[in-house]
Amino acid sequence: MTVVHQAVVGAGPYDAVSEQSRAWRRLLSGDGIAGGDYAGQVDHGARDHFHRLERFSAAADDLIVIRYSAWSHALARLLELPNPKLLVYHNITPPGYLWNHSPGLAVQCAVGRMQLPAFARGARVTTADSEFNAGELYAAGAESVRVVPVLFEAGRLAPRGHAPEGDGPLVLVVGRLVPNKRHDRVFDAFAAYQRECEPDARLLCVGTALNPGYAALMQTLADASGARDVRLAGGLAQDEVNAAYAEADVLLTLSEHEGFCVPLLEAFHFGVPVVAAPAGAVPGVAGHAALYTDGDAAVTAELIDLAVTDTELRAELERRGRERLEHFAYEHTAKSVREAVGEALA
């Protein structure tokens, strides 16, 4: 029987890497492939799916899928096993963003980026979930990289929780509160939009914070921006996030470093226009279906206003968004996953 195990550095209830592990497991299980999913650190909300990596055991010919998003001893030890390995590179945040805010994570990221060549060498098949990440793998010395995008399961976007309170246009930001996501720029652009275009606008930021200190810093910056009706909601259950998308007038992402950015596809699914900074993998994923800002907060505010008020523009963005969703359709990506797994097992 074919067995494929997956290993990640840390597993949580909401993060994209854990979610992809679950999505691959559902696909593999449907194909009759067994195996377990393991993580170096398992958050309370992920214990139903992930086992601790220290309990990892595998037969010699079992395939190990290593999802690389930071370094850990436990993950590095897997390279020493004789098993065939498939590397999925999800990108590692440059540590410069983290030294001041989370030294421990910064160390994991710094070592992770330094050790990327070793992980690329140690895998039989090397994959990245975006062209941007593939570029980093090539720069780390990988000879051949398959681009296997995020396995996008639209079904999880169906359940609806409570809609956010309020009536004004809703600007939605989805992503962890971490420095590279540049929520400081979000607050300034939103404050400008609220002051100059739509006084009743609301801003909802969904995503867990790096740590309580960083959450407090973001709240301070949000208050200092002068914006009203700003809610930093933390991590929300999927049905609550879905309700926010269904209510949203625009998705805003001003992130400076992105390895993929799943919220782009989620916004396209809900027909929500996207205003984004063209950084990292964002242009590769969103293509021509997003409005890109030049970084000026006033221009970002005007783009939000266009996305909210111009019905013709919204319709065209929705159409282009559907095209991007076809590009990332589940069956296309599932085929790429099966090919990568098949090559690694061959």
Added chain:
Amino acid sequence: MSGPDDALERAREAAAAKRRRGGYSGLNEGADALDPTILGEKAPATLLSEWAVIEIEPALLYSTRRGGAPVTALKRLLMRLLRQYFVELEARQTRFNLGALAAISEIEQRMNRLEREAAAGSEPE
């Protein structure tokens, strides 16, 4: 037609028009507030000196569970009980860090001096 391809230009024109009328005043005063905290590939020497002294804030100890307040309180109590041990640990690590930093600084100064001497020696007389 109002399409996505000319949206950036339209947004720039709208922003410029509002600025001419006095709009968007005071904008960017608090912008890029995170910039000073984002470092490049290498941390500056001044920060290294700051980081060398290990002193962990008790506020950094918390639980990530939902309703984890009692767990946070328990962890902080344990830390207080083990304070004597942690202070010793911090002191030993700081001792090593400062020693290593001083050694690196000395090597850097020697290297600079040697480079200056080498450059002076290679100049034509």
